Structures are given as structure tokens and as C-alpha cells.
Amino acid sequence: MYNRLIKLTLVIALCCSVVLAGCSSTDKESNTDTSKGTTTTKSTDDKKSAEEPVSILFPTFQVGVNSSAPLLTENLRLFEEQYGDKINVQLEEIPGDQAYVDKMKILLSAGDLPDLVYAGGYNLLDLALAKDQVVDLTAYLEADPEWKESFTEDDLAFNSRDGKYYGVPEEKQPIGYFYNKELFAQVGIEGPAKTWDEFFEQCEVLLEAGIIPVSMDSADSGWVTNLWLNSMVATSGPEGLEFANAYYPKDFNNPAFIDGMSKIQMMYQKYTTVDAVGGKYEHAANNFLSGKTAMIANGPWMIADFNDSDKTEEGFADKVGSAIYPGNGLYDAPMYGYFVASKDEAKADATVEFLKFITDEEAQLRGLDMIGRIPASPSIELTDEIKAKYPLLAELIEASAAVEYRYPTTQSAWYPNVVDRFSSEAPALATGDITPEEFAERMTETAEKN
Amino acid sequence: MKISEKITQFFKYVFLWIITLITLIPFLWIWMSSFKSNKEILTSALALPTEFSFEGYIDAFNTAPLLNYYMNSIIVVVTSTLLGVFLVGMAAYVIARFDFKFKNIIFVTLSVSLLLPITALIYPIYSVIRGLGLYDTRSGLILVNIGLGLPTTLYILRSYFLSIPKELEEAAYIDGSGFFRTYLSIMIPIAKPGFATAAVLQFILGWNEFLFALVITDSKRVRTVPLAINYFLSQFSFDYRALFAAIVIITIPSIIAFVALQEQVVDSLAAGSVKG
Amino acid sequence: MDKKRNLYIAIFLMPAIIIFVIIYLIPVYNVITTSFLEWNLFVGDKTFIGLDNYINAFTNDSLFMASLKNTLIWVVLQGTFHVGLGTMVALFLADKPKMWKFMRVSYMLPNMISGAAFAIILLNIYNPEIGLINQFISFLGVENFQQNWFFDTSTAFFAVTMTWLPYAGLVAILVLAEIMSIPTSLYEAAAIAGATKFQQKLYVTLPLLKNIIGTCVLISATSMLKEFEHIYLTTNGGPGSTTLSLPLYLYKTALIENNYAYANTMGTILVIIGFLIIFVINKLFVLGHSDR
Numbered sequence A: 001m002y003n004r005l006i007k008l009t010l011v012i013a014l015c016c017s018v019v020l021a022g023c024s025s026t027d028k029e030s031n032t033d034t035s036k037g038t039t040t041t042k043s044t045d046d047k048k049s050a051e052e053p054v055s056i057l058f059p060t061f062q063v064g065v066n067s068s069a070p071l072l073t074e075n076l077r078l079f080e081e082q083y084g085d086k087i088n089v090q091l092e093e094i095p096g097d098q099a100y101v102d103k104m105k106i107l108l109s110a111g112d113l114p115d116l117v118y119a120g121g122y123n124l125l126d127l128a129l130a131k132d133q134v135v136d137l138t139a140y141l142e143a144d145p146e147w148k149e150s151f152t153e154d155d156l157a158f159n160s161r162d163g164k165y166y167g168v169p170e171e172k173q174p175i176g177y178f179y180n181k182e183l184f185a186q187v188g189i190e191g192p193a194k195t196w197d198e199f200f201e202q203c204e205v206l207l208e209a210g211i212i213p214v215s216m217d218s219a220d221s222g223w224v225t226n227l228w229l230n231s232m233v234a235t236s237g238p239e240g241l242e243f244a245n246a247y248y249p250k251d252f253n254n255p256a257f258i259d260g261m262s263k264i265q266m267m268y269q270k271y272t273t274v275d276a277v278g279g280k281y282e283h284a285a286n287n288f289l290s291g292k293t294a295m296i297a298n299g300p301w302m303i304a305d306f307n308d309s310d311k312t313e314e315g316f317a318d319k320v321g322s323a324i325y326p327g328n329g330l331y332d333a334p335m336y337g338y339f340v341a342s343k344d345e346a347k348a349d350a351t352v353e354f355l356k357f358i359t360d361e362e363a364q365l366r367g368l369d370m371i372g373r374i375p376a377s378p379s380i381e382l383t384d385e386i387k388a389k390y391p392l393l394a395e396l397i398e399a400s401a402a403v404e405y406r407y408p409t410t411q412s413a414w415y416p417n418v419v420d421r422f423s424s425e426a427p428a429l430a431t432g433d434i435t436p437e438e439f440a441e442r443m444t445e446t447a448e449k450n
Numbered sequence B: 001m002k003i004s005e006k007i008t009q010f011f012k013y014v015f016l017w018i019i020t021l022i023t024l025i026p027f028l029w030i031w032m033s034s035f036k037s038n039k040e041i042l043t044s045a046l047a048l049p050t051e052f053s054f055e056g057y058i059d060a061f062n063t064a065p066l067l068n069y070y071m072n073s074i075i076v077v078v079t080s081t082l083l084g085v086f087l088v089g090m091a092a093y094v095i096a097r098f099d100f101k102f103k104n105i106i107f108v109t110l111s112v113s114l115l116l117p118i119t120a121l122i123y124p125i126y127s128v129i130r131g132l133g134l135y136d137t138r139s140g141l142i143l144v145n146i147g148l149g150l151p152t153t154l155y156i157l158r159s160y161f162l163s164i165p166k167e168l169e170e171a172a173y174i175d176g177s178g179f180f181r182t183y184l185s186i187m188i189p190i191a192k193p194g195f196a197t198a199a200v201l202q203f204i205l206g207w208n209e210f211l212f213a214l215v216i217t218d219s220k221r222v223r224t225v226p227l228a229i230n231y232f233l234s235q236f237s238f239d240y241r242a243l244f245a246a247i248v249i250i251t252i253p254s255i256i257a258f259v260a261l262q263e264q265v266v267d268s269l270a271a272g273s274v275k276g
Numbered sequence C: 001m002d003k004k005r006n007l008y009i010a011i012f013l014m015p016a017i018i019i020f021v022i023i024y025l026i027p028v029y030n031v032i033t034t035s036f037l038e039w040n041l042f043v044g045d046k047t048f049i050g051l052d053n054y055i056n057a058f059t060n061d062s063l064f065m066a067s068l069k070n071t072l073i074w075v076v077l078q079g080t081f082h083v084g085l086g087t088m089v090a091l092f093l094a095d096k097p098k099m100w101k102f103m104r105v106s107y108m109l110p111n112m113i114s115g116a117a118f119a120i121i122l123l124n125i126y127n128p129e130i131g132l133i134n135q136f137i138s139f140l141g142v143e144n145f146q147q148n149w150f151f152d153t154s155t156a157f158f159a160v161t162m163t164w165l166p167y168a169g170l171v172a173i174l175v176l177a178e179i180m181s182i183p184t185s186l187y188e189a190a191a192i193a194g195a196t197k198f199q200q201k202l203y204v205t206l207p208l209l210k211n212i213i214g215t216c217v218l219i220s221a222t223s224m225l226k227e228f229e230h231i232y233l234t235t236n237g238g239p240g241s242t243t244l245s246l247p248l249y250l251y252k253t254a255l256i257e258n259n260y261a262y263a264n265t266m267g268t269i270l271v272i273i274g275f276l277i278i279f280v281i282n283k284l285f286v287l288g289h290s291d292r
Helices: A002-045 A069-083 A097-109 A124-130 A138-143 A153-158 A181-186 A196-208 A223-234 A238-245 A255-271 A281-289 A300-306 A345-359 A361-371 A384-389 A391-400 A416-430 A436-447 B003-033 B038-043 B055-063 B066-097 B103-114 B118-131 B138-163 B166-174 B179-190 B192-208 B211-215 B226-232 B240-270 C002-034 C052-060 C062-094 C100-112 C115-126 C132-140 C156-162 C165-180 C184-192 C197-208 C210-223 C229-233 C246-255 C260-285
Strands: A054-060 A087-093 A116-118 A176-180 A212-214 A293-298 A320-323 A329-331 A338-340 A405-407 C037-039 C046-048
Touching: A054 A097, A054 A116, A054 A345, A069 A087, A069 A345, A069 A361, A087 A345, A097 A124, A097 B118, A097 B211, A116 A124, A116 A345, A124 A338, A176 A181, A176 A391, A181 A320, A196 A212, A196 A255, A212 A255, A223 A238, A223 A255, A223 A281, A223 A293, A223 A329, A223 A405, A238 A255, A238 A405, A255 A416, A255 A436, A281 A293, A281 A300, A281 B038, A293 A300, A300 A391, A320 A391, A338 A345, A345 A361, A361 A384, A384 A391, A416 A436, B003 B240, B003 C062, B003 C100, B003 C115, B003 C165, B038 B240, B055 B066, B055 B226, B055 B240, B066 B103, B066 B138, B066 B179, B066 B192, B066 B226, B066 B240, B066 C002, B103 B138, B103 C002, B103 C210, B103 C260, B118 B138, B118 B211, B118 C002, B118 C246, B118 C260, B138 B192, B138 B211, B138 C002, B138 C165, B138 C210, B166 B179, B179 B192, B179 C002, B192 B240, B192 C100, B192 C165, B211 B226, B226 B240, B240 C100, B240 C115, B240 C165, C002 C037, C002 C260, C037 C260, C052 C062, C052 C260, C062 C100, C062 C156, C062 C165, C062 C197, C062 C210, C062 C246, C062 C260, C100 C165, C115 C132, C115 C229, C165 C210, C184 C197, C197 C210, C210 C260, C229 C246, C246 C260
Parallel strands: A054 A087, A212 A293, A329 A405
Antiparallel strands: A116 A338, A176 A293, A176 A320, C037 C046
16 A cells, blocks of 8 residues: 555656656757856857857847837848857847836846847836946947948937937837828818818818728827827927926926817817727727728838738738928937947847847838838938839928927927826826826826836 | 426426526527627627528638647647646545544635735736746646636535545545545545536636636647637637637537536446545 | 644745745835835835824825725625625536536636736726727617616716626636536435435535635735735726725825825735734634544
8 A cells, every 4th residue: 555655646746757857858949048158258268269159148029010120030040140150139029008118127127138129118218227237339330430420419418418329229219100192182181180280170071071080099198189289388488398307207287288178178078080089099090091081100011011911902012191380399409329239248249230230321221211210310201213112201301301399209208107107197188087198296296207 | 206396397397497598698699600700799799690601610711720729728728727737636635534633724824825816917927937957838727727726626625525424434444545546446436526617617718718828828839729819809800700710619518528527427427436 | 643743734834934035025014114214215214103094094185095895895895795696506407407518617717817908908898989889779779778888977886786797607616617626426315315406406415515715715815915916007996986996096005106105005905904804704604624
């Protein structure tokens, strides 16, 4: 009896260990990639360099349906071709922007940041700097003037702290709005409005003809709605412009913001679809793509959707026009880009090499050509070929030359918890349960928590 | 049959079918939508597809490493289900059946696992898994899955063990049967419905677990299926059709596991193993 | 014999305890101790501030109070209505009506679809324009009843509460498995004594389900202290704080505001509430005692 018991215990223990060992042995086998990285760095320190490639870890959300995914795949392929024997880029696919930020924050707090991190829109840079995990890029940029010149001074300054460069952007993102030329023509509107008064007149005309004027949303960050809001604030006068350009504002109790919110409230109630309240970006986009609404505020990445037969009818792209905001405004602000967080010099060198490869002028041109991404470099001009390929893009860039007021998106300028509060309070504002003043009060309350 | 009984019968059926419809509609909707185009899904959510297209399924496989993740999920989830239910079942058994020192303290302590918010778990679990050298391994995922399933499995199995007549066990002990043997050959078969149900829950939990699959792995080799869903939703881009196709593909193993394990419940009844 | 028995008990408990130690011990310790600190995950300093976080929560934080109230209401609804519904379904299914196996699978379906997917479905069902509910209302010809269910302050709480109904299938499955293991001899005895089917259910089945129903109440009620994904992905707690729950507020405080100490204060409060719930349910159902 006792024997059987012992046998049984052994069998169970064996089963468990076989299962666990089975898993971990396969794990270890393919884990060598990671360990290779560290061994290589050690050997380079011993001056036995260039035998095995330096391995760098690069997590990215530019996968799946993300519009940059094809470009990244191409960049990686080209890099592998040219540098494959020296540098091995280990890609970690993190689908979903929020998932990316969440994971980076966890790695950051544990001091385990990967070699290359994207800080755009989420301000991971300052968090990482507070934890002292960022590599100073100043020397690298000074050593390669050509690379340095592929960014504007503003962009570089935005990514520096105390005179040191910590990051470089990969693109520019001017954001205006799109309008449906066919619907405009139906009601006799000639072109995009020059002033906000004219804009609201246009809305009224469209509404009378039974056309819903604008696409709006409130879920997630209320992205599309926020684009209208901050444009109204920024073009309302000097104080508004200052507020719209302020990073991490804590006080929302100012006339420009409150006035903007009361217009947003009116737009929710009169000029947009019923499902805008609580709607997600997808719904707002679809309402424009299906010809239900006449205008949507959004960035140039949306242009690809105008040609996507799965999302809209054939030939829709020809009906779309691109415009800057009434009052002569445009989202055009310096952007956060990538920063390097390698833990030793060999890896940092390799990472910078890769970073150069995906951000230099050649890469920016590739991005422009492949996915219509607007280059960060001031010296890249649109060729006729590109203009023919992306007419809407050309239209936007042309219009942007004369723009008077430039400002950042609220998503990049506000504290994340304020962006979140906006999204949960907007429905209450839309239904009139709270006033714009109360709305501003709640935003302030949330901002002050930081 | 009396008229009044027929009427109760009728209402019972209506009630059951209404609930069936409510629970079935979400899945039918996803299934139907996976054949529609994005514009149809977002414009006329409830209409039937104008033409059946399998492109969603093709896109689903092309956009995300579905097959790869699928295999990983099967290995991770099946292992964690078997191990989890067996190991936690042992604890549930002694807690339900025996009195011993510190029993209440141990049980109360284990109950904390039912109450801790996920956010409190993320960082510590990440550090522990890293510390154990289990980062980016299937073993790490298995361990975490068993841990996350611990409270529910413990409570459910304890409840089933409590309902089993004590005489059965006592008879076994009198026959000279040992501790392990009684557990294995008497308690487990009797509590089979309980084990089957706990296993289903552990399976579904592991199969849908997203957060830790993201946080404690970084390569395609070990990542599991819940992460695949995110490939179809980006901040300014979406592909609902492929997303729904992926959800249909992903949900099937859970349904199979459920049907297979629930048959156990019926079988054990038919075999008449439980006679009071 | 007694020594040997204790050894076996220790061996049987060991795996669960080891798993608990690895997965839960550090978090428990962290949650409780850091709730007395001022601590942001990224700014390293930790300052001891005693009960300030707790005082702040109860006196100064309207969002906390709103979410606490919502959470408690939901806990009660889950523990009563939800479990009652599931138990009723299980009792009906136990008679094995036609297609009962099919019904059983379909009741479990909502539990099988991932939360993220279910949220998308819910948003579409409640969508004010194209959603199933409003379309049905307009089919009935009473358009006045159409609402933006999730995002109107007057209906949001109700709408969110309803989204948990499909999950009652889980209770049904648990209870059903228990009913299945009730010895048929007990019914035979009751039938001989002249009990009708209904009486059999009332006097034979229900009392024997005490343990599993108690367990279901406990699991359902405490799940409300952890679940936030649905609300997060549908109403995001809005409009205002109408549907904000404590776990969701905690999640936001930790991951969006990076305020870990305060999040863990709420975590500690949740754990305390949880223990109260466990205690009450144990008393009500006299759980933990074999009664056969």
C-alpha cells in the first residue's frame, strides 16, 4: 500500500516536472537570441568585436492594422540586409497603443526598459528621465550633421532637456480637417470656412438640407471632438492661443476654454450624429466615410481609408477635400519621437545606428512614398510624383504654408488623466446635465491631482 | 397532465428560450458580422451580410500571427487547467474535509486572492516572474494562470467536497485505503462534476487572459491568443471584420472544452457513481 | 496515525500555498503597506503619511464616494438578483427539457468571449442609431422610449447593470453540476412520500444546494470588487461618475495617474469590504460545514 502511494507521488511529480521542463526547454532553446546580446557586448568590451551581432530589443505598436506597419516591415527588411551581420533587431510586437504604454510603464518602473522606446503622445520621455534610464544623444547627433539636419530645430529642442538631446521624431503630423466636396456642392457651399462664424453658418445650411454637418465622438479620448475644440480655443485670441499651446495646463477655468466647450456642447446637440455621444473614433470615421456627415477633423493617416473599398465606396477619395481650421489654425507642433534606453555602450551604439536608419532623410522619403507620412525634415520637398499619388496630402501641405496659428493636440498637451476625464464627462455635457463652466471645473479638479 | 401544469411548462420554456436568445445573440452577431464589410458592420449593424465574404478570415490570419498564438495558447491553457485543478483541488479537499490547526487562518489568507485588484498584481508578478527566470516562457504563463484561477477553483471545489456524504470516505478508510488513494479513487470521481466545472472556468480564464500574457512575455514564440485581438484595433485604424473573424476562431476551443467537460457531468450521473 | 494525517494535510495544502506565495503574497503586502505612503511609481520617494490617504478618500474625493456607492449597489445586485436568476435557470434545466444541452452551451457563451470583444458587442447593441435595442423599440412603434442607453445620465447605470445579466449563465452551470450530483434515491423517497415535482425541488433540491449557492453568491459578489473591463471599455465610468466603480477608479488612479499609494488605499478598502462580504455570506449560508 505504502509503495503504491510513493509510486503515485513520483508519477505526479514526474508529470509536473516533464510538463514544466518541456516548456522551459523549448523556451531556453529560442531564448538564446536574448542571451546572445549580452555575450556579444561582453566580448566587444574584450575587443573581440564583430564576431556575433549585437542584439537590440525594439518593442513596437506599429503592427497589425496600424497604418505604419507596412513601412516598419520594409525598414526592418532593409536594415537586416545592410546591417544584419552586425546588429540584430529583436522585435517585440505590442499590438494596441494603450497596451504599449502600459507595458513600457511596467518595464520603466522595473528599470528594464528596452533599447528603443517611442515616446510620442504619451510623454514616456520625462518619466524615463526621472528614472535616469535615457541615453544622451547629443554626441551622436553632433557627430553626424547630416542626420541632425533631418530634423527641425524646434523638434530637437522639444526632445531635449537641459541642453541635451534625448530623442528624435520620425515624422510631422499636421492635422486639419476633411470635408465632402460633393455634399458641400449640393448645398452651394464653395469651400472650407475662413472664420468660425462662417463655419457655423455652413453647419446651419447643411443641416437645413438634411445633411449632418460634422462627425464627432466622445469615447476613448474624444479625439475627433477635441480637434475641433482646441482649434476653436487657439484661434479665439491671444489668451486662447497661449492656453492651447500650454503643455500640461492645470487650470481650465478660462473664458477661451469655456467658450470652446459651449460651442462643442452646441455641436453635440445640433450638428452631429446621435451616436456621437459615447461614440468611438470608428463610428465618427464611418459616418464620414459613408457620406453621412460632411466634415471630420483628423490627420493625414486617414487618407488611406478614403481609398479602402472595404470601408467606403469606390471613388470616395475624389470627393474629399482637405482644409485648415477656420480662423487660420492648424495642428502643427513639435513631436516626441524615439529615445534610446540601452544599458551599455555597445547596445546604445547599435540602437542609434538602427534609429538613424529609420529616421534619416532616406527613411523619411520612404515613409512619404510608401504610406504618405509627412517628413520631419524641413528640406524634403514634395515631388510631382508624390503630389499625384497623394493629392490630399499635397493640398494640406500647401494650405499649411499660410497658416497663422499652430498648436499641439490635446492628447499630447494634456495630462493623461485629464484626457480620460474629458471622455467620461463629455456625454454629460452633451446632454446638458452639466454646463461648460462645470465641465471646466471638473477638468481642473482632475488636472490638479498630478 | 393538468392544465395548470401545462401552463407552467409553457412559461418555463418561454423563459429558457428568452435567455437562450439573449446569450446567443452576441455570438451570432459577431459570427454574422465576420462575413460583412467594415462599412456594413458600422452602418447597418443588424442587417444580414449582402454577400458572404471570407476575406475577414483571410485578413485575420494575415494580419496577426494567429496560428502561432493558437498553438501556444493550447499548450499553456491545457497544462494550466490540468495542473491548476489538480493541485488546488488537493487543498480544497483537505480544507473541506478535515479539521486541523490554523485551518481558518490558512483559508482566510488564501481568500485574499479573491479580492486583490489586478492593478496591484501587475508589478509584483512581473518582478517575481523575472526573478524566477520565467520571463518570456510558457512555464511563467502557466504559473500565473494557475495563480489567477486559484480563488475560484478553490471555492468551487471546496463547495463540491462539502456536499459529498462523509460515509463514503469513512468506508474507504475503514477498508484500509490510504489518504492519497481515497482522494484519487474515491473523492475525485465523485466530485467529477465539480472538477469539470472548475476546469471549464480555469480554461476560459486562461484562454482569455490578456494582461499578463502581454506583460510577462515578449516574443511570438510564447505569446497567446488574447493578444491577437489587439492587432485589429489601433488608435486611428480598425478592421472590425477581421477582428470578428478572429474572435470567432478564438472562441471555438472554449466551446469545445466546455461541451467536452460538461459531458463528464452527465456521464458521471448516468454511470450512477453517486448513490447516497 | 494523527501525525501521518497531519503530514498528508500539509502535503495537500502545499501546492496551493506555494502558488499563493508566488503570486499573491508580495501584492498583499504591497497593497496594505503602501496605502499609508505618499508614493508615485516613477518619482522614487516614499513618505509616510499615516491615514491621510484614507481620510482624503472619505472626506475629500467625490469620485471615490460615487464609485464606492455604485460598487456596493452592484455587489448587492450581483449577490441576489444575479444568483437568483442563475439558480432558477439551473432548476429548470435540471428537468432536461428539449435541447437543454444546447441551452446550456449558449448560456455559457458570454463567459467565453473575451471582455474586450463583449464590450464592442454591447456598444453596438446599445448604439442609439443602429443598435438592436433602439431598432426593436422603433419596430414596436414606441420611438419615445429610444435612448442613448449607455451615455444618458438617466439610463447609464441601468444599462451597465443589465450588461452583467448574460454572465448569470455561469451561476446556472455551477448550480446545475451540483444538482446533477444529487442522489436520485432522495427524489425516489420523496416521490413515494407523495411529493409533487415542485415540492421535491423546494424540499429536496434547494436545501442541498446551500453550499454551492453560497459559493456562487460569494464569487459573484466579490467579482464586482475586481471587474472593471466592461465599464472601462463601454461607458468609461461616465457620464460624469454615473457608472464609475471602485475597481475602475482604482485602475485609473494607478495606471493613468501613476498614483500608486492612493490606488492601494482603495485596494485595501476593497479587501476589507471583501472580507466583510465573505464573513456575512459565511454566516448566512453556514458555509464550510458538510451537511450530508
